[in-house]
Amino acid sequence: MLVAALAALLAVQGAAALQATTTTDIPRWCGKPYESGSPNSIPSGWLDAPEPLATQSLYVQVEPRYNIYVSSEKTGSFIVDAALSQYHGQPYHQDIQVPGLASQLFTDLYFTITVESTGQVLVANAVTVNTTDNLFDFDISLLEPRFDAYDIKLYGLSLDGLQVYTATTQLYYLPDKLTGSVTKIDNLNGGLLFKNNATNFEFVPFFAFGFYTNYGGYLELSLENVKAYYDLGYTAIHPIPSFSANLTTILDYLDELNLLFQYDMRGTYTNLTSVAEQVTMVKDYSSLLVYYTADEPDGNQDPLNSTSLAYDTITKLDKYHPIGLALNCQNYYFEDYSAGADYLMEDAYPIGINATFSKKWDTPCNVTYGDCGCDNCVGELQDVSNRLDDFALYQEYLGQWPKPRWAVPQSFDGEEYWSRDPTVNETWVMNQLAVNHGAKSIMLWTYPTTDVLAAANSQQSKVLANSPALDFVTGAKPKAIPIKGNDLLDVSYWTVGKQIMVSVVNLDYASTSSAVTIPLPFWASSIASSPWGSIEWDLSGNTLTVQGLDALATSLVILNV
Structure with a gap:
């Protein structure tokens, strides 16, 4: 069966000749020449x-609420958006x-939502x-x-029947998988749901918080290193x-520990035969969370269709695990490279x-020339949130x-780009800032890191990746x-049921003794808990206040409403 599958996939591999049109003999990163003496170009x-x-x-x-459903589930949901738009849609x-x-x-x-093939x-x-994010259940x-996939069509009308709107999507309803694991994406909120033997094969919400970790020179050396992590x-x-x-041996031990892994195919993802062999090898591990194909394909100027070819190869063999990749450039062939992924990492x-x-x-480094280690960045903590916001805007x-x-926050230095490691507070700020701006998992680069940063991220992981x-x-x-009046306070909130979690990130490198006030767009009755940070907030109706704020402080506070 594998031989037949590989033969079919090899036919697809012939399409891999589509190269990034900017590839030249001049070394470039994100399409920009970066060596001294190279000509400048846009x-x-x-x-x-x-x-x-x-x-x-x-x-x-x-869109289906989840990217896949399995046969043990009896209720599905569709999300319907009907937004007024200046860029897309039909006249209103x-x-x-x-x-x-x-x-x-x-x-x-x-509107009606139908199966196209049968009506x-x-x-x-x-x-x-x-309005957006409207949910509609179905059997x-x-x-x-x-x-x-089932091809799905929405057909909508105004009350007079004269204005017609249509939309299409695909619905995956798969036979259940009772070996290994299943991971699915919540298309409403962006999070993951995961099940394996450790969850009694029931889907549970999951937030990945960990590190890209060196296999050579660390993980491969001993199971004790895996256990220490x-x-x-x-x-x-x-x-x-x-x-x-x-x-x-290492993956078997990850199964034993139930330490979920992101399986990386960098360096081989353009070899579709190798991709198929690797997927066949790992797809039934109970600790497999997701696949990872391309590492910075935009910076490297990999073939524009390379990520999509790898995606198609993987999904022919395994539809039970999402596929991701990391983009390094601020804005370089985003549509092409992102097409080959279910989730995107910055x-x-x-x-x-x-x-x-x-x-x-x-x-020098600017928008047309040079490589300074962070494409079109300004060297501030906000570079992390700006990149996440950019990716949302491009979509x-x-x-x-x-x-x-x-x-993928920074936990390293060196390579003549980065003169120092982040401090503990900078690490906490980057991680929580990312979550404030919609990041649904955090995988830092790289481990082993310093003992101080390993411990700091451990502390934050135990909070963000666990209830509440x-x-x-x-x-x-x-x-x-x-x-x-304060651009250096980054504040976001999440509402679940009758509680709201507020996240406050102070981007200022200087402390203040003055009162700091957070005006809330809702009324709250009491503070339920403060799962992260040492700030002692006072709540009064729709205002959080504290007397003084430390430099680079981070805080999570849960309110009853």
Whole structure:
């Protein structure tokens, strides 16, 4: 069976000749020449905002709540968005005229969601215009579990029937998998759900918090090294290839510990035969969380279709685990490289860099030239959140359903780019700042790190990756609270049930003795707990206040509403 599968995949491999059009004999990173003496040039591949549409438009989208369902689940859900958009959608006219009735406003879209091949109606309902994240349940057990996707169509009408809107998606309803593991993505909030024997094969929310970890020179040396990492309390590990002959011994031990791993195919992901062989080897491990194909393909200017070819190869063999990759550039062929992933990782490393001049290459750095270790960064903590925000914005430009974003914060120095390690407080700020801006997992680069940073990240992992914080960061989307007059306070909140978790990150390197006030866009009755940080907040209705704030302070506070 494997031989036949490989033969089919080899036919796809012939398409791998599509190269990034910017590849030349001049060494480049993110399309930019970076060696002294190289001519300056403007990189291609920049993604700009689309031209605004001529008329107001309604952009209707439909997506399954989860990227996959399995046959043990009996209820499915669709998410329906009906947002007014300046970039995407079909013309929207607010006034409608229903025969026999007075002129009305077009406020509700009436729709059906059907299986295209059979016309079977799964949902018939209505949604308010200019709303998003509307959930509609259906009986998924009416469908037959299979490995091929069901093509789904939403057909919507205004009340007068004159304005028509359509949207399509795919629904995966797979036979259940009772060996190994299953991981799925929550398309509403971006988090992961995971099941294996340790969860009694029930899906549980999961937040990966751990490190890219050296396989050669560390993990391969002894199981004691694996256990030492596990004992720090991290929930996930990312072994960095290349791998040696004892890989299965290490992976077997990860199964024993239930330490979930992100399986890395960097260096081999463009060899589709190798990809197929590796997937076949690891797909039934109970500790397999996700696959990772390309490491900074945009910086390296890998073939533009390389990530998609690897994605197609993996999903032919395993539809039960999502696929991710890390993008290093701020904006370089984002659409092409991101197409080959279910989730996207950013790895902006701002600590200890000179953002304008490269000591390593003796050249300046700007938007068209140079490599300073962090593409188009300014050397501030906000480079991390800015990159996450950029990736979200690009997906809006493309009209895509948003893929989850993960962060790869810095925990290293060297290579003539980074003059120092982050401090403990800088580490905590980068991690929590990423979560404030929508990161749904954190995998730092790289382990082994210093003992101080290993311990600091261990502390934060035990909070963010476990309840109660876990319930908020996986169960909702963060909403920002702008602080008027203080751009160095980054505040977000998550609402789950009758509680709200507020996250406060102070980006200021100087402490203040003055009172700091957080105006809340809601009323709260009491403080339930403070799972992270030493700030003692006072709550009064819709205001959090503290007298004085330490430099680079971080805080999580849970409120009852």
